[in-house]
Amino acid sequence: MSQNLARAFQPEEHDLWSPAAPAEGRHIEAVLPRDQRKARPRIVYALTASAGMAAIVIAQLLLSVGISQGAYEISTLQASQVELGRTAESLSEDLVKVSSPQNLAANAAALGMVSNSNPAYLRLSDGAVLGAPGAAAGTPEARSGAAGLVPNALLAGVPLVTDLPPAGAQGTGISGKGANGRAAGDPAAPAAAPAAAPAAPPSGLPSPSTH
Amino acid sequence: MPPINTTTGSATSARRRVLATVVVLFLVVTVFVIKLVDIQVVRADTLSADSLGNRSVEQTVYGARGDILGSDGDVLAGTVMRYDITISPRNAGEFTRTTDAGKVKVTVAQAAAEIGAVTGQTGDEILAIIAGALADNPESDFAYVAKKVNVDVFRAVGDLNIPWIYFEKNPSRVYPNGAVAGNIVGFVSGSGEPQAGLEIGQDPCLASTDGVETYEKGADGVRIPGSTVTARQVVDGGDVITTIDTDLQWYAQQVLADQAQATGAAWGTVVVQEVETGNLVAVADYPSVDPNNVSGTEPRDRGSRAFTDSFEPGSTFKSLTAASVLDSGKASLKTGVIAPYRYLPERGGNINDSHGHDDEKLTMTGVLIESSNTGMAKFGELLSDKQRYDYMKRFGVGTVTESGFPREDSGILHPFQKWDPQTAYATMFGQGLTTTALQVSSIYQAIANDGVRQPVRLVEGCRQADGTVEHKAATNGSRVISAGAANDTSDVLEMVYKNSWVAKKWEIPGYRVAAKTGTAQMPNGKGGYSRGYLVSVSGFAPADDPKYVVSVSLADPVKMNTSAAPAPVFQKVMSQALKKYRAVPSGTPAPDLPANW
Numbered sequence: 001m002s003q004n005l006a007r008a009f010q011p012e013e014h015d016l017w018s019p020a021a022p023a024e025g026r027h028i029e030a031v032l033p034r035d036q037r038k039a040r041p042r043i044v045y046a047l048t049a050s051a052g053m054a055a056i057v058i059a060q061l062l063l064s065v066g067i068s069q070g071a072y073e074i075s076t077l078q079a080s081q082v083e084l085g086r087t088a089e090s091l092s093e094d095l096v097k098v099s100s101p102q103n104l105a106a107n108a109a110a111l112g113m114v115s116n117s118n119p120a121y122l123r124l125s126d127g128a129v130l131g132a133p134g135a136a137a138g139t140p141e142a143r144s145g146a147a148g149l150v151p152n153a154l155l156a157g158v159p160l161v162t163d164l165p166p167a168g169a170q171g172t173g174i175s176g177k178g179a180n181g182r183a184a185g186d187p188a189a190p191a192a193a194p195a196a197a198p199a200a201p202p203s204g205l206p207s208p209s210t211h
Numbered sequence: 212m213p214p215i216n217t218t219t220g221s222a223t224s225a226r227r228r229v230l231a232t233v234v235v236l237f238l239v240v241t242v243f244v245i246k247l248v249d250i251q252v253v254r255a256d257t258l259s260a261d262s263l264g265n266r267s268v269e270q271t272v273y274g275a276r277g278d279i280l281g282s283d284g285d286v287l288a289g290t291v292m293r294y295d296i297t298i299s300p301r302n303a304g305e306f307t308r309t310t311d312a313g314k315v316k317v318t319v320a321q322a323a324a325e326i327g328a329v330t331g332q333t334g335d336e337i338l339a340i341i342a343g344a345l346a347d348n349p350e351s352d353f354a355y356v357a358k359k360v361n362v363d364v365f366r367a368v369g370d371l372n373i374p375w376i377y378f379e380k381n382p383s384r385v386y387p388n389g390a391v392a393g394n395i396v397g398f399v400s401g402s403g404e405p406q407a408g409l410e411i412g413q414d415p416c417l418a419s420t421d422g423v424e425t426y427e428k429g430a431d432g433v434r435i436p437g438s439t440v441t442a443r444q445v446v447d448g449g450d451v452i453t454t455i456d457t458d459l460q461w462y463a464q465q466v467l468a469d470q471a472q473a474t475g476a477a478w479g480t481v482v483v484q485e486v487e488t489g490n491l492v493a494v495a496d497y498p499s500v501d502p503n504n505v506s507g508t509e510p511r512d513r514g515s516r517a518f519t520d521s522f523e524p525g526s527t528f529k530s531l532t533a534a535s536v537l538d539s540g541k542a543s544l545k546t547g548v549i550a551p552y553r554y555l556p557e558r559g560g561n562i563n564d565s566h567g568h569d570d571e572k573l574t575m576t577g578v579l580i581e582s583s584n585t586g587m588a589k590f591g592e593l594l595s596d597k598q599r600y601d602y603m604k605r606f607g608v609g610t611v612t613e614s615g616f617p618r619e620d621s622g623i624l625h626p627f628q629k630w631d632p633q634t635a636y637a638t639m640f641g642q643g644l645t646t647t648a649l650q651v652s653s654i655y656q657a658i659a660n661d662g663v664r665q666p667v668r669l670v671e672g673c674r675q676a677d678g679t680v681e682h683k684a685a686t687n688g689s690r691v692i693s694a695g696a697a698n699d700t701s702d703v704l705e706m707v708y709k710n711s712w713v714a715k716k717w718e719i720p721g722y723r724v725a726a727k728t729g730t731a732q733m734p735n736g737k738g739g740y741s742r743g744y745l746v747s748v749s750g751f752a753p754a755d756d757p758k759y760v761v762s763v764s765l766a767d768p769v770k771m772n773t774s775a776a777p778a779p780v781f782q783k784v785m786s787q788a789l790k791k792y793r794a795v796p797s798g799t800p801a802p803d804l805p806a807n808w
Contacts, residue, residue, distance in 0.1 A: 071429075071436050078434075089291060090362040095385040096286050101461035119790035120721060131721030131796035150461055150466035152389020153504035 274419030275450030320478030489665025525731025528641025550586030559632030578805035726750025743767030
């Protein structure tokens with residue numbers, strides 16, 4: 001039985017490892033050293049593979065930690081971008097509003113300016129006067145806001161430059177209405193305030209610097 | 212026989228091992244199958260709902276409706292983000308707020324008062340909103356507190372840290388220049404639907420498409436990188452670039468409104484058109500509508516009459532007849548006619564002048580200075596009805612202009628075959644047909660532009676969100692009359708400007724101007740004429756090198772029912788246009804043509 005079994009296994013080993021080898025006694029000797037020789041490289045391979053896998057796992061962990069960290073950073077930055085975008089939009093809305101012709105005309109009129117619809121020109125090359133100069137007749141009273149001839153509901157509550165507190169007083173700026181927001185925490189507000197303040201001449205008449 | 216024993220023993224243990232393995236495998240598979248059924252079938256709905264709600268977030272990305280811009284980039288209509296403040300009434304209750312001083316309990320009444328202080332409501336009003344919503348539905352989870360608040364209010368309410376307050380984005384339309392060009396720009400409804408003016412006419416350019424994107428978030432609400440899926444791409448609307456000069460538009464509206472109020476006019480229009488290009492620089496309507504506050508204006512005054520209402524133009528139309536006759540060569544500036552007070556032509560009809568006078572020997576110049584209907588009739592009958600009809604058509608009468616304004620009126624010009632003798636003569640001096648203010652302006656533009664009519668242009672083009680501009684196809688002008696006839700007509704109109712009875716009221720020192728007044732009866736809406744008049748002035752300057760056409764109309768100025776009412780408006784708006792665009796004052800003297808023979 002056992003021999004039969006052994007016999008039955010032997011040809012299979014023959015077929016597997018060296019189908020060409022005819023001898024029965026030789027192959028037992030030959031197999032063992034080969035196996036031993038093979039065992040050593042296998043361990044090296046296994047170690048290398050394991051180390052590689054460990055490295056990959058660690059790298060992946062680190063990467064995912066990095067990505068999560070980045071996600072929080074992106075999230076914070078995006079939130080602040082949205083906030084800044086809102087601030088920018090709100091400020092440009094205020095700016096466009098106060099640049100409307102109604103507001104400009106009302107402020108110019110409040111400062112005592114008169115529109116002259118009587119065009120005349122001085123030609124610099126020969127000093128000739130083109131057109132027929134005459135005194136300004138003035139324009140229909142320019143009021144801003146809803147009360148004006150050309151109303152603008154958005155200007156309700158926007159003060160004229162003449163109604164603003166004197167330059168140097170802190171705060172308000174031109175966005176008088178918007179000040180109830182978070183003007184204090186608004187990074188752009190301090191920059192906007194000085195620009196919006198009326199440029200009152202300190203003494204005497206302001207003189208343009210022309211050459 | 213140890214080997215045999217060993218072999219038998221190992222075979223048995225192998226069988227056992229196989230059996231054990233099979234059993235263990237079976238158990239493991241069974242556990243997996245049970246778990247699988249549990250997850251995939253039993254708890255499937257709950258789990259998938261949980262996972263979606265917890266991790267996957269769908270959000271609308273709002274596309275911005277495009278701006279409507281003036282010719283120099285001024286924003287006439289723009290889109291801003293507004294916020295609706297909403298509340299969950301069933302959750303409205305006391306909560307704890309962490310402040311610098313530690314944890315503080317805040318009652319509903321307190322919270323309501325805080326919200327009201329920011330939104331301009333009283334605390335009681337907000338409590339009433341909560342109570343009202345709960346009365347309708349005790350489980351109510353949604354009610355509006357305030358709609359369309361700006362960023363400042365949005366932030367201030369957000370800073371209150373009230374857990375049952377939520378916000379919704381609500382992109383809204385804003386018109387920074389108020390009523391400046393309000394009648395042309397139009398407005399949108401509360402829900403953003405275009406209602407009037409260019410908002411409707413240019414909607415294909417302006418409209419945006421909202422996008423949808425889905426992303427996944429972690430348990431702490433932070434968006435997981437790379438998980439964003441765009442289901443629908445957001446498309447911003449394009450910007451409409453108009454030819455309107457915001458400052459001149461404001462000035463024209465201001466001057467028009469001032470004079471209309473002073474003379475008690477029902478309404479009025481001013482059209483300023485660039486001669487060379489046909490661009491509409493300003494189209495003023497009185498009363499003006501402020502698109503930010505549409506309800507402040509009567510519904511009938513919310514459109515632009517300059518585009519949508521046509522009236523019998525009256526004597527300003529005589530320039531067209533004169534130009535046609537001069538172009539045909541049937542008469543020259545030296546041709547004379549005898550103008551009686553009453554003229555009864557052989558083919559029928561009855562033509563009177565506005566004031567009684569003896570027979571006058573007038574040239575074309577004289578006829579226009581006197582604005583004599585009988586004199587004009589004698590020149591006009593030199594052409595056949597068909598010839599005059601063809602000239603009118605070429606000048607753009609009876610046809611909607613190229614401006615692209617919605618619901619623009621074409622005016623009424625019946626085919627010449629249907630003219631009875633009275634109508635045939637009436638059309639020579641601007642009765643028996645109707646024109647819009649725009650068409651009158653266009654007639655003068657053709658005369659000023661050496662006889663070449665340019666298409667009326669209000670919209671320069673559509674600037675897409677990616678910066679590309681689709682310009683309206685620039686069509687070349689069409690020659691209506693010869694340059695010689697146009698210049699002769701211009702010279703005649705200059706004589707009118709110098710010698711008219713309103714000469715003092717429309718004088719612009721330093722410039723040569725060509726202009727004509729008109730006074731036409733207005734329909735009473737019942738097929739007859741009312742007692743009111745449509746008084747108008749149309750003209751262009753500088754006459755030696757025309758730059759701008761200004762056409763002013765005032766309807767029924769009860770305190771001054773003559774052309775003296777619109778003349779000062781013409782003078783001011785024309786002066787402003789010449790000044791603004793630095794038109795060089797005229798160097799040469801005006802021609803002197805005889806009015807009589």
